Each structure stands twice: as structure tokens, then as C-alpha cells.
Amino acid sequence: MKSPIPTTETMLARLVGFDSVSGRPNAPIIGFVQDWLAGQGLRAHVLPGPEGDRANLFVTIGPADRPGYVLSGHLDVVPATEPGWQGDPFTLRSDGARLIGRGACDMKGFVAAMLAMAPELAAMDLRAPVHLALSYDEELGCRGVRHLLSALPELCAPPAGAIIGEPSNLTPVLAHKGKAAVRLVARGVPGHSSRPDLGANAIHALVPALAAAVAQARALEAGPQDDRFAPPFSSLQVGTVAGGQALNIIPDAATAEIEARAIAGVEPLTLLDPVRAAAGSAGVEVQDLAHYPALALDPGHPLAALARDLSGRATLGAVSYGTEAGLFQQAGIPAVICGPGDIDRAHKPEEYLTRDELAETCAMIRRLGEHACA
Template sequence: MASARTPHEMLARLVGFDTVVGRPNLSLIEAVADWFDGHGISCRILVGPEGDRANLFATIGDATRAGYILSGHVDVVPSEEPGWQADPFILRQTGDRLIGRGACDMKGFVAAVLAAAPDLAAMAPATPIHIALSYDEEAGCKGVPHMIARLPELCAAPLGCIVGEPTGLVPVLAHKGKAALRLRATGVAGHSSRPDLGRNAIHALLPALVAAEAQARDLQARGPQDDRFAPPWSSLQVGTVTGGQALNIIPDRAEAEIEARAIAGTDPGSLLAPVLAAADKSGVDTEWLSSYPPLALNAAHPLAALISEVSGHGATAAVSFGTEAGLYQQAGVPAIICGPGDIARAHRPEEYLTLPELGACHDMILALGRACTG
């Protein structure tokens, strides 16, 4: 990390760390901490309850004054898709494309921020700039709440947070929230010719699955709508169903995973209430997998104007994917989404960020530094 100077070099270093969601990330976090230490930038490693993963919080400027957070996650989704043309964890360049797992989502933003950090420190901004790196965002924003809970000991109440998910550097004011639930049914195995002697775990799931499908239809037909989103309604779907061993064996176990995505103003967990009720009535166990709230920043908020100015783009109303921004907002920190690249490239083989996109993000970070210095 110490030898990285440009955003391109920094991105190559970051991609080289295999920080797949749910796995240890301390090697990356410690390398970033060393980078900050080498430039005289104060930082804290905040180890999560898992013990092998950590968030990191750094401050450029006076932490006792209100400032802005630049927020990014350093975990990535797995890279098992067959479409990769080379090792996903070695950044390679083809034309102006920088290809590697996490290049777009969202180590590109993190690389631009880290590469800009020495210049930001040299500016000595009167309004501090904080850098917040989180883990396990791809598992439903599981890491960042531990860091947000410690913000009062890390800095003065922030003026705002910029979450650098890929938006083409267009500031985004709102996103949907999400809640995910696992259902688990236990039955009694036996020969399928004698269902009276067993208990079918898959059948036990059916009332909850039917309730999920009915709730999805009801949300589309009669639920509140917000035209900023696509689709404009809150949604719900059964994502996975597993169970059984063979056609002629009564299944003794079955599981399903269900997610709800909520428009702004709606609690995503509440959308799963009919599923929970049906599961309880059927004796099916339930487990919350993750939950994060929607984001909704008023277009007239000063943060929207600031990020529009430094990015060079007017704000757009909303996106349907979720981010950590809603959690910052829930904690009282105004938040906006603005980062390089296109979300359509995320979670796909040959994921990439272009050199111009990376450079433009670096320029945006420096422009924010200048705005905080004046």
C-alpha cells in the first residue's frame, strides 16, 4: 500500500486483497491504516464482534468540528462466475477499463479517496473530512452499524455522509430499504408411500410462501407508490427454496429465504409481517438475515447542493438498490450516494471501472477538500 501513489495504483492494491463478504478483511484494513499512519493521518481500526473483520475510521482535520464522511465498503461479492477471463483479484487493464472484482463496487471509490488523502491532509481543511471503511455490506450492511454506533466517540456530529456506491458520479437522494428473512421447517423423514408416518417439511413452508406471494401482489396492486423508484412500489420475493433428499423420501428439512424492498417512508421489516404470521401458525422457525432502512434526503438540503457542485452533476431522485446511506440517515447523519461507475457492472464477471471514471472521482474528492478548506 505504501508504494501506491495514483488512484490506479491504489485500486490495484485494493483489488489484490480477497475480501469476499463474510471473510476476514484485517489484512486490507491494516494496510490502509499503515498508509494513513505514513501520511500523519489519524485513524482507528474498529474490530467487529466477529473478531476477524473490522471497520476503519480516519479523520483529516479537527475531529471536534463538524465535518463530512466519505463512506465505502471494502468487501466484495464472490467471483465464481465462469465469465472471468483472468484472476479476478489481480487488476488488469484493457483499453481504459480496469477489470477486477470490486473495481466498480466499490473499491474504485475507496481507491480514489485513499489516493487523495495526502493532498487533503496538505490542504488542512477547516471542515474535517472523515473516511469510513466498512465490512460485510454485501451481506445486508452488517458491518457499518458497529461503526455508526461509535461515531460520538470518533468525531463531532457530522454535517453529512457521502456513500460512494457507483452512480456515475451523479448524486442520488433516495434509495429503497431492505429486509431479509430465512424460514426453516423441520419434519420427519420416511418413505413417501406412507406420508401418515412422517411430516413433510416442504409442505410446512407452503403457507408462509403463499403469504409471501400474496403480499407481493398486494404491494404492487394496492400498496403506496413512489414514482422516483423503479418499480414505484415496495416489492417482496421468495429468493431461494431448498429441502428434501429424493422424490420418494418425505423431506425432513426445508428452508426458504425471502426479501422485501421498501420505498422511502416504509419499514422494510413490516412488509414481511404476513409471512411471519403464517410461519408462526405453521410452526416454522424464522431468522432475520439483514435489514437496512430506505434513504430519503430532501433535494433542498445543503449536502445535495455541495455534492452537486463538487461532482459537476445535478442530483437525481432515487435508485432502487440499497446502500449504507439509509443507516447513516437513521442515525441522524444526512446522507447522499455519489460514486464512480455503473451499478449494472456490479456482481458480474469482468467487473470494471474506467480510468476516466476513476480520475473524475479523484477530482471530486479533491474538490470537496477545497470546499472544506475555504
């Protein structure tokens, strides 16, 4: 006997109820999804990552030996420590048409629609499969989905396309920037500031790399341009600098975090080469934090036309935020971004999705199922 099918709103409430902050074990939410799908007669593949305490999940609805379509979302969320929350961030609340909770928009709303629609998809006579892919630690640089993508050849035929349901107001987005981020770690010798000759200042050691970062940021403004993006060039910034204990103590440790965002066609890692070179010359350690490629789907690709038909909205050339879509494309799977909600609501207190947006997402997934039956 199959488990009762919840409404999409009920499913969203269950998902929001899991405190699935990035970088933590995610067995509770993965187990819930796996058990619920099993209750619908669907076998989900749980794919543990190398961390050992978190996993991706992948399920195929329909014939796995034929090219089909992936609906992809991440289950992790950013922390909810902002003071602006009016209630428990991990308990879904309604305020008129708004459904409020951490991850409601980014991106458990899309996942809730995927899961709530799974029984309806399973009841269709699908000639091409619809795959549901759920990843971990997307918010930490798209870490988990890489392991899911490496497992796909053993799980299904090469997919014809992937829809990544990040919030885009259900507008199909064809391109986004890539990203690379590093942490610089400098170590010095402490001592009294009156005797700098007896110590080594860790903050001073960072200066060549920081100067290189500033110079590279300025140079990129005059570099390759792509008017689909805002700004239309690749960018680089120093996001954090920390070090030192007191003004009269020579700092023995200092760190800085630097990110680069690359327009399509530019490898993000190369943008940090001047920073790496300057850090190395000063004996500063460089630690990689994140790296994912840009997305660039040809506007004439069949997936672009399909996403337009499914969503009922014209395609958008590009956005400047990043997603897992570039990694799908890198793995040979054409990808497009198309999900409910607005990215401006993400990572903020009182994050929300509306009931109408949830309903529209379910309708889009239903149309995908109907397309897969043709």
C-alpha cells in the same frame, strides 16, 4: 519520512489484490490501509466488529471537533466464481481505458480515490474535517457499518453529511429503497412417501408462509406508490426454496429465503409481517438475514446542493438498489450516494472502472477538500 504516494490506479490494484469477500476475516486489507495511512502521518481507528475477525476503519483529516463530511465505502466484495472472467478476478487488469477486477466498480474504485487523495487533503488548511469511513460485510446486509456508526460520537463531532461512493456514475442520488430479508427453516420427520401418516413433510410446512409471501407481493403492487422508484411500489419475493432428498422420501428439512424492498417512508420489516405470522402458525422458524432502512434526502437539503456542485451533475431522485446511506441517515447524518462506475457492472464477471472515472472521483474529492477549507 512519509511513504511514497501511489497513483490512484496503483492503489486500486493493491485493493483489488485482497480477496476480501464478504463474511471472511478482513485483517489483511484493513492492516494495509491502516499502515499506509500511518505512513502519511494519519492515525486510523480500527474498529473491530462483534465477529472478532473483521473490522471497520475510520480516520479524520482536519479538526475532529468540528462538523465535517464523511467519505464512505465498503471493503468487502461479492465472490468471483462466475465463469465469464478472462483472468484472475483479484489481479487488476487493463483493457484500453478499462481497469478490470472484482470490486473495481463496487466499490474499491471509490475507496482507492479516497486513500490516494488523503495526503492531498492532509496538506490542505481544512476548517472542517473530511472523514474516511471503511466498512465490512456491506454485501451481507450492511452489517459492519452499524458498529462504525455507533462508535462515531467518541471519534468526532456530528458530521454535517456523508457521501457514500456506491457506483452511480458520479450522479448524486437522493433516495433508495430499504430492505429486509429472512430465511424460513422447516423441520419434519423423514420416512417413505408411501406412509405420509408416519412422517411430517417439511416442504408442506413452508406452504402457508410461501402463499402469504405471494399474496403480500401482489398486495404491495396496489399499495403506497413513489414514482421516483422503479417499480414505484414496495416489493416482496421468494428468492430460494430448498428441501427434500428424493421423490419417495418425506423431506425432513426445507428452507426458503424471502426479501422485501421498501419505498422511502415504509419500514421494510413490516412488509414481512404476514410471512412471519403464517410461518409461526405452521411451526416454521424465521431467521433474520438482513435489514437496512431506505434513504430519503430532501432535494432542498444543503448536502444535495453540495453533492451537485462537487460532482458537476444534477441530482437523481432515487434508485431501487440499497446502500449504507440509509443507516447514516438513521444515525442522524444526512447522506447522499455519489460514486464512480455503473451499478450494472457490479456483481458480474469482468467488472470494471475506467481511468477517467477514477480521475473524476479524485477531482470531486479535491473539490470537497477545497469546500472544507472555506
